[in-house]
Amino acid sequence: MHENREQLWQAYVDAELSVTEAAEFEVSLTEVERGRLADDMQFERVLAERLSHEAECPDEVWERTKARVLELGETPVRIQVHLKRWYWGAATLATAAALAFVISLFAASGGTPDRPTVILAASSVEELAASSEVDPGSDSAEQFLHEKGVQLHLVDDGALETLVRHHSGIHFIGARQESLEGDPVTEVFVECCGLPVKVLLASLDSNAANRIGVAAAQNGDIQATRVIGDYLVAVVSRHESHGLLDMLSE
Amino acid sequence: MDEFLEKIEKHRSEFYRFVLRNVWDSGVSEDVFSQAVLAAYENRHKYTPGTNFRAWMFRILMNKCFVANRETARAFEPLDSPAVAQALAAQPEPRIAALENPAAVLEQCGDEVFRAFRGLSTAQRTCILLRGVERFSYQEIAEIMEIPVGTVMTHLARGRKKLRQELADYAKETGIIREFPRLRQREESAKENEGKGS
Numbered sequence: 001m002h003e004n005r006e007q008l009w010q011a012y013v014d015a016e017l018s019v020t021e022a023a024e025f026e027v028s029l030t031e032v033e034r035g036r037l038a039d040d041m042q043f044e045r046v047l048a049e050r051l052s053h054e055a056e057c058p059d060e061v062w063e064r065t066k067a068r069v070l071e072l073g074e075t076p077v078r079i080q081v082h083l084k085r086w087y088w089g090a091a092t093l094a095t096a097a098a099l100a101f102v103i104s105l106f107a108a109s110g111g112t113p114d115r116p117t118v119i120l121a122a123s124s125v126e127e128l129a130a131s132s133e134v135d136p137g138s139d140s141a142e143q144f145l146h147e148k149g150v151q152l153h154l155v156d157d158g159a160l161e162t163l164v165r166h167h168s169g170i171h172f173i174g175a176r177q178e179s180l181e182g183d184p185v186t187e188v189f190v191e192c193c194g195l196p197v198k199v200l201l202a203s204l205d206s207n208a209a210n211r212i213g214v215a216a217a218q219n220g221d222i223q224a225t226r227v228i229g230d231y232l233v234a235v236v237s238r239h240e241s242h243g244l245l246d247m248l249s250e
Numbered sequence: 251m252d253e254f255l256e257k258i259e260k261h262r263s264e265f266y267r268f269v270l271r272n273v274w275d276s277g278v279s280e281d282v283f284s285q286a287v288l289a290a291y292e293n294r295h296k297y298t299p300g301t302n303f304r305a306w307m308f309r310i311l312m313n314k315c316f317v318a319n320r321e322t323a324r325a326f327e328p329l330d331s332p333a334v335a336q337a338l339a340a341q342p343e344p345r346i347a348a349l350e351n352p353a354a355v356l357e358q359c360g361d362e363v364f365r366a367f368r369g370l371s372t373a374q375r376t377c378i379l380l381r382g383v384e385r386f387s388y389q390e391i392a393e394i395m396e397i398p399v400g401t402v403m404t405h406l407a408r409g410r411k412k413l414r415q416e417l418a419d420y421a422k423e424t425g426i427i428r429e430f431p432r433l434r435q436r437e438e439s440a441k442e443n444e445g446k447g448s
Contacts (some may be wrong), residue, residue: 011388011403014388016387016388032440039352042352042353043356045353047363048383050356050363050364051363051382052267052383055271057262058285061280061283062266065284067279068284069288070252072292096282109311159411204292213292227292228292230268230315
């Protein structure tokens with residue numbers, strides 16, 4: 001069958017042709033083809049029925065899933081609600097913000113159990129470069145991700161420069177594997193405008209991802225988060241560079 | 251219950267069915283389904299009210315299936331290339347197409363249908379499920395999968411051909427169908443005559 005004819009045939013079976021196109025196609029059919037077309041349509045119908053048969057979501061599966069969602073969903077939402085109330089609560093807000101700022105300044109140097117180093121911004125590019133487990137450059141970083149079983153892809157060094165508008169000197173300076181709440185977190189280090197930026201990757205099902213979500217809601221050093229594939233990705237820096245989330249893709 | 255969760259619950263069987271039929275290892279379907287629902291819930295702020303909720307959910311489900319099957323978006327074959335089109339055209343027409351009432355054969359193949367379906371690539375299964383079972387248009391499938399409409403059509407054509415071939419082979423092996431050379435010969439000569447006539 002001619003390629004175009006085959007496409008028309010398939011589009012007819014899938015009811016993708018307009019009324020006029022379908023009528024024209026029907027006229028062009030021979031008797032044998034008419035029979036085959038009817039068979040094809042019946043085949044697709046029966047196949048769809050077979051694939052749908054006995055495939056309903058069991059109640060117990062749904063209840064378990066719902067419980068997991070509610071369990072995971074509660075913490076960050078509650079914190080956000082409380083924060084909103086604080087914002088509108090006037091006087092206490094100023095005190096709380098000032099306190100949080102002072103605490104974050106102290107924590108930045110080392111981290112505390114409440115605010116682990118992983119979710120805190122690095123103080124300098126040199127500090128990040130010194131703690132890297134790999135050489136600078138996108139190839140080393142991507143290879144490191146794959147070695148750690150991360151199934152995401154990095155843009156190359158050239159493309160990285162274009163991700164954050166009006167910023168310059170953006171390049172990969174290393175990567176490292178850390179631990180948060182007992183789960184692994186992969187960190188990719190980037191320099192942007194001479195300032196350090198960490199991009200964290202944590203498996204969505206992990207406690208680490210949950211911890212990052214909570215930290216993001218607390219307005220710490222986490223600028224932005226995004227779910228990419230099976231990972232929660234977060235940009236950690238005091239330098240505005242959330243566009244770096246685009247450096248990863250499935 | 252949360253309004254967003256209610257929305258998912260309304261379509262839960264469609265979503266579960268898609269996962270159940272799409273993951274190679276059906277034993278992990280519950281886990282994949284749960285992960286997809288969790289991911290959707292965590293990203294609920296990214297869903298724009300008034301837009302196609304089912305399509306939004308199926309995109310998440312599809313991604314989870316690709317991960318579960320250890321395939322990535324990069325594993326999509328460049329099916330729009332002329333070389334692949336040629337290879338497709340060169341594939342023999344599945345014997346099941348030459349039989350009377352292939353749907354009856356399909357019914358008699360039992361669970362072999364599911365085994366043969368699992369033999370397709372994740373992209374092919376996704377296209378067939380979204381089109382045949384979930385009734386999405388080519389355009390909607392293209393948007394869900396982020397691939398051109400032409401590629402959707404090719405995945406569909408290739409998947410269907412392969413599925414029919416597998417089932418035809420099985421049906422022949424198990425005696426569900428027998429080949430009738432004379433019938434086939436008659437059919438082919440009828441085709442030739444029609445070709446000459448036009």
